[in-house]
Amino acid sequence: MTGKQRAYQPTMAIGTALLLVGLWSSCYYPRSKPGWEYMPDMAHGTAYETYSINPFFADSMASRPAVPRSIPRGPYQPFHFSKTPQGYDSAGKHWFMPVGMDEEDLKAGQHHYVIYCAVCHGPEGKANGSIVENPNVVNPYPPPPSYFREDILNLPEGKMYYSIYYGKNLMGAYGKVLNPEEIWQVVYYVKSLQKKYLDSVQAAAASSAAASTPKP
Template sequence: MLAMTNKFKVLGLIAASVAATVLVTSCKDKRSTGWEYAPNMYRHIAYDPDQKNNNFADGKTAQVPPKGTIPVGFTRFNYPNTRGGYDSASVTATSPLPTTKKSFEEGKVLYEHFCSPCHGMTGQGDGLVVAHGYPAPPSYSKGQSSRGGAMKDLTDGKIYHTITYGVNAMGSYASQLSPVERWKVVAYVHHLQTL
């Protein structure tokens, strides 16, 4: 009986030792060596955008970019949103894109997504918004521009200026279409002017 009790004590001691070992070793992250290769990647010293920053007079970390800066990949359109800017763009602004089948097809897709709800699929001013009671925009091939002249005679610069700034009930599409995409739409609108 004494031998049996000793066996249970030994087995209990072994089981407790194994359990304690498993518990202690499982709490340690086996992937971590305890060393950090680049601690500034984990605990950065840079300010968060919404954090107070005493380095600036207004105390804000997120600052407005300096005047005249241009975002990477942005193309400046140096014509103001005025009648003079529109007339100037009409004479001097031309598409920088080569006339290719690919850019024409991409312009068609962009036109169908962004322009056809108002201007219609064929540019006749018969888009879906007209069915909902909104005034119809002029036809590209038959209509007259609100700024004078026939719509079929609109130049690259006039169309691009209108897409960029909007006119009358049409708002600006500068935030929806990049400058390159706008030129592709201009190319497709020229096609619609001939229909």
Template sequence: MYMRTINVGLGAIMVIAIVLSFAAARDFSRPNLEFLPDMVHGPTYQAFDPNPNTEDGKTLRQPAAGSIARGQMPFRYERAEEDALRAARELLSPVATDDQNAIDRGAAAFAAFCQPCHGPTGAGDGMVSKRGYPPPPSLLLEHAIKMADGQLYHVITLGQGNMPGHAGQVSREDRWSIIKYIRTMQEPARQLLAGGMSK
């Protein structure tokens, strides 16, 4: 008996609450009641607003020395022989040697960006080279085989001699993938070379 009274009472309260919540005028252009907003509402300065709180009166701050913009990998090398050799010493490939995905990706990127000049096997007999462009040296020769990954990356990024740089059209990851693919193309020649040298 008591339970029934309580249930009816609760039901009545719920109905009243629902009716009230719909009846209460809501103004969506104003914030709700804020309880202890603390420091949520500070004065805002837009990037180019003058700002009395900074030494130079500007809002936009100089990035701290050595900051790197998101997504930007610094490449502090010039298109010069000594910088290519420095890249050979300093840059390490981020791609594992047995990363088959990277090698496949490198093969596709090589076909699109390098094959026109370097040819399908890297021998230097691409279509562009056959039509009068100064042919590149074969990538299967000792010279290219012995170039460190970092130097290959330097050549692809900035170019060398008649080869234009490819930083603009081939992403950083793809450049490293291409190098892994070139290594697989070079493998037979490299083994011959290693055999010859051990004699």
């Protein structure tokens, strides 16, 4: 080390001491006092009541409308297929059930189904609901298609959603009754009824095939 560098040492010692004192005093006790705040407006933003006046905005409204063209997330997704045959086809190709539907959704779907759909479609989707097949109903409702008819079995989930959302001929629209999440839950439930049916048909076919196979 040179002599010149040595001459700086007292300054450095004083600097270090000041720094330590500064650090120590910044954690000073008692903590009930906030101490000195640099830019307190940043630390404690001004809170406004929801419908109060906020002079910051030209229209002085504290609650702000959504940014134009923004799309809300969660259950309220827009259904952007028009009520036309093209919209129906398009929904069949481009509108899909959210991933991760589970037992809870199935239960919720059944719940909505029993309330809104079973009167016509029947509790098991066999088109024998209480206003369709009921000796006490003077003017029974024309039966809807069974969910197990070939074309309905092959109906894409998007088209099913579309028909529930907009209604179809004698069937009313449920787009204002059920929210998108609930419609998907119902679709999920209807699809599960169809799957059960297909499984049973397959099992029956397999057992009859086994029965008819000659024993070796």
